[in-house]
Amino acid sequence: MPVRLLRFGILWFLFLATLWTAEPYLRAWLFASDSPRPVTARADLAEFERNATEVFALRAGAVPLVATGGSGRVGTGSGFVWDQAGHIVTNHHVVAGFGEVIVRFGIERPIPAQVIGAAPDYDLAVLRPKVPLDLVEPIPLGSSSDLTVGQTVYAIGNPFGLSRSMSAGIVSALDRRLPTGSGREIRGVIQTDAAINPGNSGGPLLDAAGRLIGVNTAIYSETGSFAGVGFAVPVDVVNEIVPQLISQGHAPRPGIGITTLDETVAAGLEAPGIVIAEILPGSAAEQAGLRGINPQAQEIGDVITHVDGQRVRTVAELAEKLAAAGIGNEVELTVQRAGAERTVQVEVIDIG
Structure with a gap:
């Protein structure tokens, strides 16, 4: 190959390589503009988008x-x-x-x-x-008894103090039980994957019609933030309790007038049921002759094992049985004291 042809080939290769490397910069220079880009028109909102925006508004x-x-x-x-x-x-x-x-x-x-x-x-x-609310419409009520897993729900609240945020999801499960700080359980709790974070507590859970179906109350998360599992008190429970709070300041609490030993401590004592720690003066439990712990003698008194013949192991289970019986009615408690078992009739009272 002649030397002149070889040199020409090398120069042509270098020229193409340089052009290839500089191509993005050449394009940027040729097509650069200091004007805003034109806006591309979009189609109408999808049906689910319209629904969400309407509910929020x-x-x-x-x-x-x-x-x-x-x-x-x-x-x-x-x-x-x-x-x-x-x-x-x-x-x-x-x-x-x-x-x-x-x-x-x-x-x-x-x-x-x-x-x-x-x-x-x-x-x-x-x-x-403490001052009147002007032009604020209450949220209409729905029902939680006819909810189905998979239906759309919206949560509105103030996560992390950010006002009026909305998240969307579905009903993930129904009839969950959620422990409360009082040792009892809320039944029929709604589980949702709508994002619920600290600050959402107390806000409404809404259906696609914008009706109240629950009150967001808790999340399940190892980090304390949203992890796909949130819980709401069902509206049927809310609609039963809230009017009583407005009129009376409290909701009736079926009980018999006892305090109980912490369940972890009771388990350590290998107690066969719910250990009565103390009997409240004048209560139905006192009238029925039940006995709590004797701290002087360091003796356990009565341990409740059954209500109306049904086994109970936790305070939540006891509370559920008493609520089912209803205030003013009697239940039969099976109790053990010093290894001996007996049954007693106790009236269910409102312990307020």
């Missing part, structure tokens, strides 16, 4: 941020307007132990509120704003 205005303070502590949660009188429903754990409560609707000024009723057994509380 209709209901978000009734969901305030609930802020608490006092004794050097602060907290935030959510709530929703319950009725035309302006009562606001939230979780009991959002306001429990706080001396000051305010509600804030959007950017409007904070409104002081008073806790007028609380039901720790259901993790529900009712607030009464």
Whole structure:
């Protein structure tokens, strides 16, 4: 090959290589523009998008941020307007132990509120704003008895204090049981995968029609943040308890007038059931002759093993049986004392 041809080939190769390397820069230079790009028109919103935006537009205005303070502590949660009188429903754990409560609707000024009723057994509380709420419509009620797994739900609340946030998901499961701080359980709890985080507590869970179907109350997460499993108190329970909180300040609590030994401690003692720690003076348990722990003699008194012939091992199970019997009715308790077993009739009373 002639030397001149070889040199030409090398030069041509170098030219092509340089052109290849510089191509992006050449394109950027040739097509650069200092004008905004034209907007591409989109089609109409999909049906599920329209539904979500409509629900948020209709209901978000009734969901305030609930802020608490006092004794050097602060907290935030959510709530929703319950009725035309302006009562606001939230979780009991959002306001429990706080001396000051305010509600804030959007950017409007904070409104002081008073806790007028609380039901720790259901993790529900009712607030009464100290000034009238103008033009805030309460959220209409749905039903939780006819929910089905898979149907769309929306959660509106204030996660991490960020006001009026919405998340969407489905009903993941029904009839869950959720322990409360009082040692009892809420039955019929709704499980959802709609994102629920700290601050969502007390906010509404809505169906696709924008109706209240539950009150967001807890998440299951090792980190304390959303992990795909959230829980809501079913609206059928809420609709039973909230009117009582408004009218009476509390919900009836079926009981017999005892305190019980911590279940972990009782298990360590290898007790066969629920250990009665103390009998409340004047209670149905006292009238029935039940006995608690004798601290002087260091003796265990009565241990409840059955209610109406059905085995009970936890306080939640005992509470469930007493609630099923109803206040004013009697139950038959099977108890053990010093190895001897007997049955006693005890009236179910409201322990308030």
